[in-house]
Amino acid sequence: MAFSITILGSNSAVPVYGRHHTAQYLQVENSHFLLDCGEGTQLQMQRYGLKPQKLNAIFISHLHGDHYLGLAGLLSTLHLQGRSKALHLYAPPPLADILTLQFRYADTTLRYPLHFHPLDMRKPALIIDNEQLTVRTLPLQHRIDCVGFVFAEKPYPLRLNKEKLPPDLSLAEIAALKKGEDVTDADGNIRYRNSDYTLPPKRARSYAYLTDTLYLPHLADSLHGVDMLYHEATFLTEKELKASQTYHATAGQAALLAKEAAAGKLLLGHFSARYKDLQPLLEEARKVFEESYLAIEGETFHITH
Amino acid sequence: MAFSITILGSNSAVPVYGRHHTAQYLQVENSHFLLDCGEGTQLQMQRYGLKPQKLNAIFISHLHGDHYLGLAGLLSTLHLQGRSKALHLYAPPPLADILTLQFRYADTTLRYPLHFHPLDMRKPALIIDNEQLTVRTLPLQHRIDCVGFVFAEKPYPLRLNKEKLPPDLSLAEIAALKKGEDVTDADGNIRYRNSDYTLPPKRARSYAYLTDTLYLPHLADSLHGVDMLYHEATFLTEKELKASQTYHATAGQAALLAKEAAAGKLLLGHFSARYKDLQPLLEEARKVFEESYLAIEGETFHITH
Numbered sequence: 001m002a003f004s005i006t007i008l009g010s011n012s013a014v015p016v017y018g019r020h021h022t023a024q025y026l027q028v029e030n031s032h033f034l035l036d037c038g039e040g041t042q043l044q045m046q047r048y049g050l051k052p053q054k055l056n057a058i059f060i061s062h063l064h065g066d067h068y069l070g071l072a073g074l075l076s077t078l079h080l081q082g083r084s085k086a087l088h089l090y091a092p093p094p095l096a097d098i099l100t101l102q103f104r105y106a107d108t109t110l111r112y113p114l115h116f117h118p119l120d121m122r123k124p125a126l127i128i129d130n131e132q133l134t135v136r137t138l139p140l141q142h143r144i145d146c147v148g149f150v151f152a153e154k155p156y157p158l159r160l161n162k163e164k165l166p167p168d169l170s171l172a173e174i175a176a177l178k179k180g181e182d183v184t185d186a187d188g189n190i191r192y193r194n195s196d197y198t199l200p201p202k203r204a205r206s207y208a209y210l211t212d213t214l215y216l217p218h219l220a221d222s223l224h225g226v227d228m229l230y231h232e233a234t235f236l237t238e239k240e241l242k243a244s245q246t247y248h249a250t251a252g253q254a255a256l257l258a259k260e261a262a263a264g265k266l267l268l269g270h271f272s273a274r275y276k277d278l279q280p281l282l283e284e285a286r287k288v289f290e291e292s293y294l295a296i297e298g299e300t301f302h303i304t305h
Numbered sequence: 306m307a308f309s310i311t312i313l314g315s316n317s318a319v320p321v322y323g324r325h326h327t328a329q330y331l332q333v334e335n336s337h338f339l340l341d342c343g344e345g346t347q348l349q350m351q352r353y354g355l356k357p358q359k360l361n362a363i364f365i366s367h368l369h370g371d372h373y374l375g376l377a378g379l380l381s382t383l384h385l386q387g388r389s390k391a392l393h394l395y396a397p398p399p400l401a402d403i404l405t406l407q408f409r410y411a412d413t414t415l416r417y418p419l420h421f422h423p424l425d426m427r428k429p430a431l432i433i434d435n436e437q438l439t440v441r442t443l444p445l446q447h448r449i450d451c452v453g454f455v456f457a458e459k460p461y462p463l464r465l466n467k468e469k470l471p472p473d474l475s476l477a478e479i480a481a482l483k484k485g486e487d488v489t490d491a492d493g494n495i496r497y498r499n500s501d502y503t504l505p506p507k508r509a510r511s512y513a514y515l516t517d518t519l520y521l522p523h524l525a526d527s528l529h530g531v532d533m534l535y536h537e538a539t540f541l542t543e544k545e546l547k548a549s550q551t552y553h554a555t556a557g558q559a560a561l562l563a564k565e566a567a568a569g570k571l572l573l574g575h576f577s578a579r580y581k582d583l584q585p586l587l588e589e590a591r592k593v594f595e596e597s598y599l600a601i602e603g604e605t606f607h608i609t610h
Contacts, residue, residue, distance in 0.1 A: 013381075013382075013385050014382050014385050014386060015347065015348055015351070015382075016351075020348070021378075039344055039345060039347070039348075039374075039375060039378040040344060040345045040348055042320065042344070043320055043325070043344075043345055046320070046321075063407075063410040063411055064411050065377050065378050065381045065407065065411060066378070066381075069344075069374070069375075069377055069378045070344060070374075072370050072374055073326075073344040073370050073371070073374045076318075076370045076371075077318075077319050077320075080318050080319050081319060092410075094406075094410045095410075097406060098403070098406050098407060098410070101399075101402060101403050101406060102368075102370065102403060105368040105397075105399045105400075105403070105449070106368055106369050106370055106449065107448060107449050108370075143412060144410070144411065144412050
């Protein structure tokens, strides 16, 4: 089943060279998420054949315009298209004020429930915990309050070894095997030992989305073993001073964090308008962390088991 | 010199078929104006090679998102690109609250003076009156307060008939001829009679921008003789009830107003997402008013003298 990230926009501040403001479409099995929503996100979703009506939740990292100015338009489109299904919005608390004002003056009452979940911007928090996955926030360091998001699947059940499976098992007994239990008879004696009939579970997958921020080495622990890390890489190392002055990171720093966190892959994004050619950013990162990739718009990155 | 309108977006409510939300770039000689600013306007300006830094003023008709949600992003881009020149914003009063909130939470103080001119949404008003042109508002009838804008050049001076012009004229005397005065000697006797040395002036040009609104026949007087009228044409006549219920107009109604106002040309826009093919809207209008055109994105319409 799917665990995929489609890049809708990965440029910083000023959109140039056909590159758009930040937004990503994350699909985890049947859950559809939007991470940030820069101006033009709804048009980018159309361009890449993604259906806004499928969205279950939207996550906004911080209140710089290049990360949320497409939100009011997207929410309006869902309304105009007749959505009735609830939508969850996880965002910095003041966004509620902004949206309320915009919808009030437009005399718009959304036809669907929009559940606004104000984020604690200063402390790590578990914001979603359901059967399928957890979503955690990690406070970042930017010019204004900003958080990253970590999406992690829950552990999968054991797989059944279908070749060996006895034909007389009941559904309840199969469920027990998947949970790692043995199948016993009425007296509690083992009829089928779990390890004889099961295989190791599929690996649970994870994705971390970190933008905009200074390089924060202490996050390596929280991110340990993450399958894919998206980390902002606004500048090259030669602009490291500029990066820290503007609370941004370099491609080299992003790679260092990926390496320290033993991440599977690193996606670089939030490119400065000063770089028309992004190849130098990629090369800088790969010197530190080989499995680095550019978050190019329209590309979909799959995380496998 | 230029008097031209470039269509950046002309779709209503939900952006579809690659069509964008409302925005137009109006150039009148050396003045550069933006009329409405739907989501993605700054990207559309880039696409069509228009420079946001040249803008002198932005006019917002009303506070439905498809007419202003690109504004905060555009204003930010001007800021990030280092603009220092003042920008004038003519808009419904509550837009000041929305922008203030957005810039406050983004911790952004614009580097250039943004002069906010709150519009009186209920009465016609003269909002600009300088040497070059006048801009008037016309209250429209929509679900929320909405105004149209009429841009009219001031009368041009008489042209000099260069073939007949005596070589001994001073600059002051030439200026007097252009104003329609005769050239006299010290005793007040006519040396050069104005009509012998001048030709009729260039025709002053005008443009009216009316969206979103019900069909308002009484506007024909205010618009009399306008060179070009942009009028919303959200629906075909077969949806006239739907049009009036949603405070919109049909292509036929737009054409009727153009005819009654004796306009030079009519531009149809603000197309409903229900129309993939816009040709029927054009045909409906042309049955009433031959000089009707579709406001297709990327097209520039020139108004000649």
